Amino acid sequence: MIIGKVVGKVISTRKNEALVGCxxxxxxxxxxxxxxxTKMVAVDNVGAGxxxxxxxxxxxxxxxxxxxGNTPVDAAVVGIVDDGTGLE
Numbered sequence: 001m002i003i004g005k006v007v008g009k010v011i012s013t014r015k016n017e018a019l020v021g022c023x024x025x026x027x028x029x030x031x032x033x034x035x036x037x038t039k040m041v042a043v044d045n046v047g048a049g050x051x052x053x054x055x056x057x058x059x060x061x062x063x064x065x066x067x068x069g070n071t072p073v074d075a076a077v078v079g080i081v082d083d084g085t086g087l088e
Contacts, residue, residue, distance in 0.1 A: 001061070003081065004029045006052045010041055018071045019043070025077060027056055042075035048075035 008026035012019075023044040032052075040056070045065055048054050054077045056062075060077035063069050 001078075002029055002041075002056050002058070004054055004056055006048050006054055007039065008050065011034070014043050016066060016072050018066075022066075023052075027054060027075070027077065040075050042077050043073050044061050044077045046077055047079050047082055053057075053081040055081065083086075 004027035006025050007028045010026060014025060015022075016060045019079040020021050024041050025044050025048060027040055027042050029040070042054075042056050043062070043066060054076050057065050057078045058075050060069070062073045062078075063071050063087050065076040067072075
């Protein structure tokens with residue numbers, strides 16, 4: 001699991017049917033978690049918004065967070081950080 005900041009959103013009108021109704025967010029991984037300013041697209045499962053610090057699950061954990069192990073997802077927002085002292 002990684003921690004990042006929501007910096008944008010992605011709108012996709014055509015997508016895999018398993019992703020219909022899903023909200024996509026652009027998450028920038030915090031510098032304390034990586035050596036560069038890596039960004040990723042993650043499915044939002046918790047109602048996060050731009051500016052929120054979030055927990056992101058990747059790989060099979062992200063697919064399980066979407067309630068379907070076959071969903072074509074590599075990253076999912078699974079939590080919003082309330083207190084992240086020392087993260088940035």
